[in-house]
Amino acid sequence: MYIAGVWATSGPTFPVTNPATGEEIGQVADGGQAEARAAIEAAHKAFPAWAGKTAFERSAILYKAHQIMLERRKDLARLMTIEQGKPLRMSTNEVGYAADFLLFYAEEAKRVYGDILPSGRSDQRFLVLRQPVGVVAAVTPWNYPISMLTRKMAPALAAGCTIVLKPAEATPLCAIETFKCFIDAGVPEGVINLVTAADPKPIGEEFCTNPLVRKITFTGSTAVGKMLVGKAAANMKRVSAELGGHAPFIVFKDADPVHAAKGAAAVKFLNTGQACISPNRMFVHESQVEPFLEEFTSRVTRLRAGNGLEDGIGVGPLINEAAIQKIDRQVKDAVEKGARVLAGGHRLMDNGLDRGSFYAPTLLADVRPDMLIYREETFGPVAPVITYTDDDDVIAMANDTHYGLAAYVYTNSIATGMRAFEGLNFGIIGINDINPTSASAPFGGTKDSGLGREGAREGISEYLETKTGGFAV
Ligand code: ADP
Numbered sequence: 001m002y003i004a005g006v007w008a009t010s011g012p013t014f015p016v017t018n019p020a021t022g023e024e025i026g027q028v029a030d031g032g033q034a035e036a037r038a039a040i041e042a043a044h045k046a047f048p049a050w051a052g053k054t055a056f057e058r059s060a061i062l063y064k065a066h067q068i069m070l071e072r073r074k075d076l077a078r079l080m081t082i083e084q085g086k087p088l089r090m091s092t093n094e095v096g097y098a099a100d101f102l103l104f105y106a107e108e109a110k111r112v113y114g115d116i117l118p119s120g121r122s123d124q125r126f127l128v129l130r131q132p133v134g135v136v137a138a139v140t141p142w143n144y145p146i147s148m149l150t151r152k153m154a155p156a157l158a159a160g161c162t163i164v165l166k167p168a169e170a171t172p173l174c175a176i177e178t179f180k181c182f183i184d185a186g187v188p189e190g191v192i193n194l195v196t197a198a199d200p201k202p203i204g205e206e207f208c209t210n211p212l213v214r215k216i217t218f219t220g221s222t223a224v225g226k227m228l229v230g231k232a233a234a235n236m237k238r239v240s241a242e243l244g245g246h247a248p249f250i251v252f253k254d255a256d257p258v259h260a261a262k263g264a265a266a267v268k269f270l271n272t273g274q275a276c277i278s279p280n281r282m283f284v285h286e287s288q289v290e291p292f293l294e295e296f297t298s299r300v301t302r303l304r305a306g307n308g309l310e311d312g313i314g315v316g317p318l319i320n321e322a323a324i325q326k327i328d329r330q331v332k333d334a335v336e337k338g339a340r341v342l343a344g345g346h347r348l349m350d351n352g353l354d355r356g357s358f359y360a361p362t363l364l365a366d367v368r369p370d371m372l373i374y375r376e377e378t379f380g381p382v383a384p385v386i387t388y389t390d391d392d393d394v395i396a397m398a399n400d401t402h403y404g405l406a407a408y409v410y411t412n413s414i415a416t417g418m419r420a421f422e423g424l425n426f427g428i429i430g431i432n433d434i435n436p437t438s439a440s441a442p443f444g445g446t447k448d449s450g451l452g453r454e455g456a457r458e459g460i461s462e463y464l465e466t467k468t469g470g471f472a473v
Contacts, residue, residue, distance in 0.1 A: 001029040001196050002179055004042035005189025014198035016173055019085040019317040020307040020356040028172040031195040036206035039193035043135045043162035044212040046190030051132045051160035055109045062106035065185035069099040076177055083173050084145050085316035086271050087308035098147035100439035101154040108460050109158035127469040132160030133238055134214035137207035141220045143274045145171035149178045151454045152217050159463035164193045166203045170319055172196040208232045222448045240452030240462050244377045245405030248398035249279035252411040253391055257288040260410035261295035267434035269315050269361055273381040277406035280378050282385045283394050289387050300343040303361045315381055317356040324357050327380035330373040337371050339364040395423045404446030
């Protein structure tokens with residue numbers, strides 16, 4: 001825990017485990033409501049001086065943090081693999097992505113422009129000023145345990161806000177090392193505060209009720225997000241929420257099915273399917289199903305699951321036992337209702353994998369709307385393929401979900417791609433593109449996938465308040 005410039009060195013702790021081996025890898029301070037309150041007070045005290053720095057001064061610190069994070073890339077990636085499980089190459093990519101936000105917002109800090117507006121009165125001038133909202137309380141998830149921090153902290157700091165962050169209980173070590181990058185870059189005492197905790201509830205309660213907090217930013221499940229947004233609304237705090245997803249992946253009649261299958265295999269199993277933008281329903285036109293499934297099956301069966309520190313591992317463990325149970329339930333339900341298992345379909349127990357939470361990369365064909373997996377977010381290495389017959393119907397089928405985060409489309413027609421882009425009710429659409437994300441592009445969803453956008457110009461505006469000045473002249 002890091003509050004008011006001081007690392008906690010005593011008090012209760014909780015263990016952190018490696019999901020690939022079940023081994024304990026560290027003990028972390030176990031904070032509660034009192035610590036959250038102290039951290040908020042420290043952030044409040046530090047706010048005027050931080051907001052009063054020039055954008056150029058804040059930018060210089062973010063540039064430095066970017067440089068430090070890249071210098072530490074190898075060590076951060078290794079820690080991430082041990083704590084969260086993703087293969088080392090993917091962890092290395094994530095650290096790069098995390099650092100991108102530092103660089104982007106070091107630049108964007110200097111572009112928080114105001115406006116001068118025309119008035120209807122000749123003796124009046126309007127000025128619009130954008131100022132930092134104040135103390136930001138952030139709650140982050142375990143699936144991207146470094147980049148989800150920088151995606152919030154970099155724009156908040158660039159805007160002039162101060163921060164209290166509570167990382168997920170499964171990945172506090174990554175949060176601690178991320179904080180060290182900021183601290184070593186020269187972020188002053190009290191400007192960033194870290195509260196680690198085994199039980200998130202009292203911290204969340206303090207974040208939502210303490211009047212000093214002006215903004216809550218959350219990434220995690222829809223259930224927790226709705227609860228926090230509801231509580232924050234009662235106290236009229238600004239909120240951003242990046243929540244669950246149930247991404248469709250459409251292979252149109254005019255797509256190249258082999259190219260689409262390569263994309264599907266690459267994106268579905270990233271982070272063991274534990275991503276809010278992971279494809280969860282693959283709609284494949286009936287004329288494309290055979291070649292698509294042939295290529296997809298051969299790629300899925302070649303994927304090796306195991307400890308992400310070993311060479312050649314394509315899929316790491318799931319975060320915990322509960323994740324295995326959820327996936328197993330969805331797969332069993334689908335199979336009982338007639339889905340065909342083309343790969344995987346079971347937990348992995350051989351070669352020492354029983355010590356961690358491993359599930360075989362799984363491909364299900366003939367998935368239908370009456371199956372749980374058609375409606376529920378999966379968050380695991382299972383690709384459900386649905387055969388459809390009419391291109392005119394598939395957009396409506398894809399939109400038939402209460403989520404609205406990401407969608408993917410494969411087509412060789414510009415017109416089909418454009419119609420899908422316009423017609424899909426999701427915040428992020430990949431058109432023949434499995435990675436439609438970047439620090440410079442807005443990320444976020446509609447409906448139950450959340451509120452607000454992160455990254456890009458939009459990302460910093462979430463931390464800015466608009467002030468109007470009417471000047472009589
Ligand atoms: P998941 O089910 O994927 O772990 P959660 O929404 O439970 O997703 O977790 C995302 C983040 O939300 C984590 O940092 C977790 O500690 C936090 N969280 C969970 N419950 C609460 C709560 N009641 N108040 C505040 N934060 C919470």
